[in-house]
Amino acid sequence: MIVFEKPKALTDAPLHYCPGCTHGIIHRLVAEAIDSLGIEGITVGVAPVGCAVFAYNYFSCDMVEAAHGRAPAVATGLKRAEPENIIFTYQGDGDLASIGMAETVHAAARNENITIVFVNNAIYGMTGGQMAPTSLPGQVTQTSPYGRDTSVCGFPVRVCEMLSQVDGAEYIERVAVNNVKNVKNAGRAIKKAFENQINKKGFSLIEVISSCPTNWGLTPQKALEWVEEKMIPYYPLGVYKDRSAGFVYGKEGAAR
Amino acid sequence: MAEKVLMKGNEAIAEAAIAAGCRHYYGYPITPQTEIAAYMAKRMPKIGGVFLQAESEIAAINMVYGTASAGYRVMTSSSSPGISLKSEGLSYIAGSDLPSLVVNVQRGGPGLGSIQPGQSDYFQATKGGGHGDYHMIVLAPASVQEMASLTVKGFDLADKYRMTSMILADGTMGQMMEPVSFEHIEVKTYDKPWALTGTRGKRKHNIITSLSLVPKELEEWNFSRYERYRLIEENEVMYEEFMMEDAEVCIVAFGISARVSQNAIRMARAKGIRAGMIRPITLWPFPKAPLAKAADKVRAFISVELSMGQMIEDVELATRCKRPVLLCNRVGGMIPSPESVLAKIEEAMGGDRT
Numbered sequence: 001m002i003v004f005e006k007p008k009a010l011t012d013a014p015l016h017y018c019p020g021c022t023h024g025i026i027h028r029l030v031a032e033a034i035d036s037l038g039i040e041g042i043t044v045g046v047a048p049v050g051c052a053v054f055a056y057n058y059f060s061c062d063m064v065e066a067a068h069g070r071a072p073a074v075a076t077g078l079k080r081a082e083p084e085n086i087i088f089t090y091q092g093d094g095d096l097a098s099i100g101m102a103e104t105v106h107a108a109a110r111n112e113n114i115t116i117v118f119v120n121n122a123i124y125g126m127t128g129g130q131m132a133p134t135s136l137p138g139q140v141t142q143t144s145p146y147g148r149d150t151s152v153c154g155f156p157v158r159v160c161e162m163l164s165q166v167d168g169a170e171y172i173e174r175v176a177v178n179n180v181k182n183v184k185n186a187g188r189a190i191k192k193a194f195e196n197q198i199n200k201k202g203f204s205l206i207e208v209i210s211s212c213p214t215n216w217g218l219t220p221q222k223a224l225e226w227v228e229e230k231m232i233p234y235y236p237l238g239v240y241k242d243r244s245a246g247f248v249y250g251k252e253g254a255a256r
Numbered sequence: 257m258a259e260k261v262l263m264k265g266n267e268a269i270a271e272a273a274i275a276a277g278c279r280h281y282y283g284y285p286i287t288p289q290t291e292i293a294a295y296m297a298k299r300m301p302k303i304g305g306v307f308l309q310a311e312s313e314i315a316a317i318n319m320v321y322g323t324a325s326a327g328y329r330v331m332t333s334s335s336s337p338g339i340s341l342k343s344e345g346l347s348y349i350a351g352s353d354l355p356s357l358v359v360n361v362q363r364g365g366p367g368l369g370s371i372q373p374g375q376s377d378y379f380q381a382t383k384g385g386g387h388g389d390y391h392m393i394v395l396a397p398a399s400v401q402e403m404a405s406l407t408v409k410g411f412d413l414a415d416k417y418r419m420t421s422m423i424l425a426d427g428t429m430g431q432m433m434e435p436v437s438f439e440h441i442e443v444k445t446y447d448k449p450w451a452l453t454g455t456r457g458k459r460k461h462n463i464i465t466s467l468s469l470v471p472k473e474l475e476e477w478n479f480s481r482y483e484r485y486r487l488i489e490e491n492e493v494m495y496e497e498f499m500m501e502d503a504e505v506c507i508v509a510f511g512i513s514a515r516v517s518q519n520a521i522r523m524a525r526a527k528g529i530r531a532g533m534i535r536p537i538t539l540w541p542f543p544k545a546p547l548a549k550a551a552d553k554v555r556a557f558i559s560v561e562l563s564m565g566q567m568i569e570d571v572e573l574a575t576r577c578k579r580p581v582l583l584c585n586r587v588g589g590m591i592p593s594p595e596s597v598l599a600k601i602e603e604a605m606g607g608d609r610t
Contacts (some may be wrong), residue, residue, distance in 0.1 A: 008434050011461075024341060040455065040457070041454050041455050041456045041457040042454040043455070044326075044452045044454060045323075047465075053467065056465060057463070059461070061453070061454070061455060061461055062453070062455055062461050062462045063452075063454040063461060063462075063463050063464075063465075064321075064322070064325045064352075064452055064463070064464040064465070065352075065463075065465035065467055066318065066321070067318065067321075067344055067345065067348050070315070070318040070345070072319075073310070073314075073315040073316075073318035073319050073321075073322065074319070074322040074325070075322060076308070076315075076316050076319050076322060077280075077282070077318065077321060077322020077323035077324070077325070077326070077330070078322040078323065078325060078326050078452065079322075080280065080304075080306045080319070080322075080323060080327050081280060081322070081323040081326035081327075081328045081330075081599075082309060082453070084452070085454050086328075086451075094602070102311050102312060102314075102315065103311070103314075103315050103318070105311075106310075106311035106315065107268065129530075131325055138525065149401035159496060169308075194583045204553075222583055
């Protein structure tokens with residue numbers, strides 16, 4: 001009896017991610033969703049610029065590499081060309097919430113029928129740990145060496161809260177992968193974001209609170225604790241918008 | 257369309273693109289090319305095509321990148337400032353070896369410049385514009401008919417060589433009306449086994465990227481791309497000679513500058529001055545050979561441009577500076593009069609500097 005196996009939607013290429021990085025878990029959750037929905041043959045993924053730049057080597061479906069921040073526009077071009085194909089982007093916080101903010105918001109406003117997996121680890125990983133749009137107030141990074149001073153560089157962007165107010169968006173949820181319970185819940189959410197696309201419901205974004213032990217300067221275990229103690233209080237988990245269910249964050253109360 | 261119709265140059269581009277099988281257009285409003293978007297917005301929904309007004313020129317070119325990745329003929333259009341914004345995407349499209357058609361209906365620059373005609377994006381179009389080693393096929397129409405026919409040709413060359421074809425027009429070409437025919441348009445189709453259609457469970461996944469962190473591999477990739485560019489330089493040069501058989505002075509001009517120069521040449525001939533013109537239709541690849549050949553016959557060249565002198569450098573290179581090359585130019589949205597070009601022809605004939 002097989003109790004554990006690699007999802008078919010992942011290739012055999014060894015992942016390049018640092019020890020303790022949660023990209024591997026999130027890749028697996030995306031691949032499991034693709035497998036369980038049987039859509040690998042009609043799926044095209046869009047890789048970002050950032051730590052996940054080589055995602056195109058890891059997913060078995062057709063893949064394209066986008067310029068920094070432009071994945072939602074590239075996904076739009078793919079989806080408008082082949083509306084029956086399933087298009088997803090996999091983006092980090094610098095990519096999606098800084099340089100690609102316009103592309104993100106407008107893809108949501110158009111209710112572009114795509115799935116976005118947004119990995120938020122509060123730092124630029126690939127370039128060596130600079131301040132991200134989602135870095136927490138006081139967070140020490142290479143470019144905020146005295147801690148993020150909000151009077152100088154402003155406040156973190158809460159993507160789910162913001163996108164929940166965009167009329168076009170169908171489904172917005174924030175999840176985390178710092179413990180088994182949260183990983184299982186993240187898997188459910190990512191699968192739902194793909195199902196929404198299959199059912200032509202429109203723009204679905206899942207923000208995954210992730211860890212970066214290397215650039216946070218923490219052990220993998222301490223990094224997961226930092227997620228629980230620092231990240232999640234600033235970025236509360238839950239559903240922020242589910243248009244089909246009639247739920248909008250703020251109007252109907254807190255995330256649920 | 258069975259006969260000639262009267263159309264604006266911008267509209268002719270749009271109709272020709274549709275005739276060439278393009279069903280995906282992404283754009284962002286900017287003068288003086290907005291008629292292309294307006295035409296597409298009307299036509300595309302009626303023929304099952306896609307017209308989408310993007311949130312920016314940056315988004316538009318990346319939507320082009322996505323649709324080109326899926327294997328479809330796709331285009332965007334803009335004017336000078338918008339092309340600067342698209343330059344990032346143009347570099348990525350070149351690096352990923354994707355076909356696309358991009359129209360630049362140029363206006364005066366730099367910066368916000370003007371909304372009147374310009375040709376000062378010549379360097380940007382022919383020397384790169386974006387980062388890295390790459391070229392685009394640059395086509396320069398000089399009539400509304402050519403706005404149409406070069407659009408069709410541009411799609412064909414883009415697919416054939418997996419790269420961007422740019423229509424480098426100017427505000428005059430975009431706005432002026434002339435009769436144009438859409439007969440005899442031959443649409444060639446190309447196999448695109450690299451396209452991201454979904455594996456359908458039948459093949460290994462396709463990957464489209466411009467990234468390669470192994471220096472030797474990236475070098476080889478550049479070499480192979482430049483081998484394709486060499487073939488283009490050998491096989492795809494287009495130009496037109498006008499009264500060059502006995503010419504003593506050779507004007508080099510494209511687009512609206514060529515139209516003005518034709519009048520100036522006729523005026524010069526009426527005065528007994530044997531002037532002629534080589535009109536590049538492809539600005540890249542540049543018609544080096546005919547210019548080199550002309551350098552053995554004529555006394556001087558005149559580069560007529562709506563820029564501070566950009567194409568003139570290519571004329572000097574192509575002719576190895578065998579003969580003097582004079583510049584006749586206006587900028588900022590101004591267009592030289594035939595009289596001013598004639599004056600430059602007389603200046604070129606006046607002093608024998610050979």
